[in-house]
Amino acid sequence: MLTLIEKILFTLTSLASLTAAWFAVNRLTVIIGQGQGQPDWDLAWKRLGRVLIKVGTFQPVFRFRLLPSLFHAMIGWGFAFFLLVNIGGILQAYFPNYEFLGSGITGNLFRLFGDFLSISVLVGTTFMLVRRFIFKPHELGTRDSTQLNLKARFGINRDSAIVGSFILFHVGSRFMGESFKIALLGHDAWQPFAYSLASYWSGLSEWALIIGQHIAFWLALGLILVFIPYFPYSKHIHLFFAPLNFLLKPVRRSPGELSRLNFDDETIERFGASILKDLGWEQLMDAYACIMCFRC
Amino acid sequence: MEINKRYVLNYVGKPALPDTELTEIVIPDEAVFACTTCGACIDICPVGNEPMRDILDIRRSLVLMNNNFPKQWETAFRSMERNTNPWNTPPADRMNWAEGLEIPTIDQNPEPEILWWVGCAPATDARAQKTTQAFAKIMNAAHVNFAVLGVKEQCTGDSARRAGNEYLFAELAITNVEILNEVKPKRIVTTCPHCLNTIKNEYPAFGGYFQVIHHTQMIKELIDTGRLELKPKDPGKVTYHDPCYLGRHNQIYAEPRTLLKKVLHELVEMPRHGAKSFCCGAGGAQMWKEEEHGTANINRTRFTEAKETGVDIIAVGCPFCMTMLSDASKADGEQVRVQDIAEIISNRLG
Numbered sequence: 308m309l310t311l312i313e314k315i316l317f318t319l320t321s322l323a324s325l326t327a328a329w330f331a332v333n334r335l336t337v338i339i340g341q342g343q344g345q346p347d348w349d350l351a352w353k354r355l356g357r358v359l360i361k362v363g364t365f366q367p368v369f370r371f372r373l374l375p376s377l378f379h380a381m382i383g384w385g386f387a388f389f390l391l392v393n394i395g396g397i398l399q400a401y402f403p404n405y406e407f408l409g410s411g412i413t414g415n416l417f418r419l420f421g422d423f424l425s426i427s428v429l430v431g432t433t434f435m436l437v438r439r440f441i442f443k444p445h446e447l448g449t450r451d452s453t454q455l456n457l458k459a460r461f462g463i464n465r466d467s468a469i470v471g472s473f474i475l476f477h478v479g480s481r482f483m484g485e486s487f488k489i490a491l492l493g494h495d496a497w498q499p500f501a502y503s504l505a506s507y508w509s510g511l512s513e514w515a516l517i518i519g520q521h522i523a524f525w526l527a528l529g530l531i532l533v534f535i536p537y538f539p540y541s542k543h544i545h546l547f548f549a550p551l552n553f554l555l556k557p558v559r560r561s562p563g564e565l566s567r568l569n570f571d572d573e574t575i576e577r578f579g580a581s582i583l584k585d586l587g588w589e590q591l592m593d594a595y596a597c598i599m600c601f602r603c
Numbered sequence: 604m605e606i607n608k609r610y611v612l613n614y615v616g617k618p619a620l621p622d623t624e625l626t627e628i629v630i631p632d633e634a635v636f637a638c639t640t641c642g643a644c645i646d647i648c649p650v651g652n653e654p655m656r657d658i659l660d661i662r663r664s665l666v667l668m669n670n671n672f673p674k675q676w677e678t679a680f681r682s683m684e685r686n687t688n689p690w691n692t693p694p695a696d697r698m699n700w701a702e703g704l705e706i707p708t709i710d711q712n713p714e715p716e717i718l719w720w721v722g723c724a725p726a727t728d729a730r731a732q733k734t735t736q737a738f739a740k741i742m743n744a745a746h747v748n749f750a751v752l753g754v755k756e757q758c759t760g761d762s763a764r765r766a767g768n769e770y771l772f773a774e775l776a777i778t779n780v781e782i783l784n785e786v787k788p789k790r791i792v793t794t795c796p797h798c799l800n801t802i803k804n805e806y807p808a809f810g811g812y813f814q815v816i817h818h819t820q821m822i823k824e825l826i827d828t829g830r831l832e833l834k835p836k837d838p839g840k841v842t843y844h845d846p847c848y849l850g851r852h853n854q855i856y857a858e859p860r861t862l863l864k865k866v867l868h869e870l871v872e873m874p875r876h877g878a879k880s881f882c883c884g885a886g887g888a889q890m891w892k893e894e895e896h897g898t899a900n901i902n903r904t905r906f907t908e909a910k911e912t913g914v915d916i917i918a919v920g921c922p923f924c925m926t927m928l929s930d931a932s933k934a935d936g937e938q939v940r941v942q943d944i945a946e947i948i949s950n951r952l953g
Contacts, residue, residue, distance in 0.1 A: 338612055341620050367649040450898075454631050456610040463606070540613050545650050552651035560804035561852045562645045565659060567808040568769045578769065579663025583611070583620040583629075586657065593652040594612055597605035603644035603654055 308520065309400045317400070320532050327536035335539050335595060342588030351554040358553045363387075371602060372446070375438065378431040382474070385428035386546075389478070392421050393531060396481065400524055415497040422498040425482045428474060436471040439464065449601055463542070463599050470534075470543050477530045484523030491516045548596035556589060604630045604654050625661050635661050636673055637895035640765050640887035641847040646878055662767030675892035676766050683771055687757030688723040689891060697754050700725070700732040704739050708753035709786055715750035717821070718788035720802065722795030723758050724922035730929060731922035737949035738794055738818050744952050745830040749792075755782055759801040766888035773809075776801075780811035790814045792821045794945070796848035796855075796921045797886070803853070817849060819859045819920050819944050826865065832953035833866055840869045840914040841947070844905065844928060845880035846921035859920050859944055866951040871912040881905050885923035906931030910939050917941045 369376045395407030408414040486504035489495050568578050580586050607629045626632045644654045665671040682691035725735040760775035791813050793799040803815035825831040841863055849855045856877050863870050875881040884901030906928050909917045919925050928941045
């Protein structure tokens, strides 16, 4: 679908985005690495199955705040599927006449899920933004007397606005792109929502629809490229660090089980934690898993 | 606290962590010393964070490195150092609660079926001693072959550890593990969730591996095996306050409730029960100092929630919870009784 110039531009932009992201990710792995101790990667393998189920069903989220948890799940499941959708979108953009996963039952189901989950993500994200910025429930904040970093009080909402907008525009653009494609190529029974939107484009010329497809591609995938390097600074990096937390948290006999300090080791100069470097690697990683929900 | 940590990490120019004190950039020392270690922050976090552990690590540094801790803890520390219990009761008086009762010590009964670790509060606090005496009545009614350590029992060190005084805790733990390893108990039953938690979950790091149960689990076992008979149910209404160190820390929720349902007509749950239980305010060594300034007293908040269920009795399973909720009840005119489950069961023995 993309022209040669677009392919070159997208490739270069992707490289730039990934390079910037690499620096950001490298920065945070160096930060976490400065914590005390080392993760036990064997634990991750042993826990993998259980954690996939726990994270896939959003079980820890559903324990509290049922309605927001439902909308969060709609966004989460949709976004997980969108990894495949974006890969498919890029491949289809680079290789003319290529239909990702084919036009048989697999491809049809893929487009069906993509269509429904697009709506699921858009509805879920809209709910979350309305909840945060219009209804402003007290549980999404904390008392004025609580010592919160000065940048955090505004920064948390700013981050939510950025990510919420990104999701709406990314998924919305991709959805629009599909509707332009349907308007060009004809009815697709496996994308009922996109097909409904395509009916509004019946008056547009073929060129207008093609241009619309290209703009939708650049908005959808371009936003991803802009967002990826921002991601490590956003609370939404919990997508990776929450599962890592569950996989790698040291084994404990009880939630509050404390470690024994070795007072006989004369090489230890400090006991307890007085600065960031005294914290364990898992305690530094907690900061990246934190979704700033104010439950605690 | 996690948010503050993240914002510091996000804005530090290079990936070299600053040497600024955590109490300046992450959490003030007032908040560090206010923590009751209830574990709710760990339980509620949907991404597996453990903020409580950061707080306790910071406490350790303040106490061990800076000698910075609430002045009132000095008394508790000194009592544990000199008399091996935070109540400053001389060790020789530790068995005073057992006067007139048949309580064999380990010297008198070296091979018991179960060792009863009484705990400092149940042994020395006047109100908690009633729980201890009730449990003793139950154990004897069921003809359990048990023994207590007697005057050899000393504080598990829970309060010292939670206060951040790890050195004092280590001294107590090492001695206790030596004593227990000599005794070689088949099982241990405790009348205090803090003791249960410490012996079961933290003594292994000191070479002490013991099977430990709570007194409510023991009582349920005795009933289930037919060793204990109960009178028919009392028509009263009861609510059960889940102690943090029994519930959230050790996942013991069912047995206390089963017992209450056997002896009382109606068990009413508070809105915040089970894993969502609200702390009484005494954990985390808060028992030994005044509460940090806040918008409401923890114990009175919890008591109000319990009273609003319309019950006659608030059942507890922890001597600290007993103290805190009893104090709140007294301040409210004592319209609702606070009783340990052992007392409730003991009153219904057949």
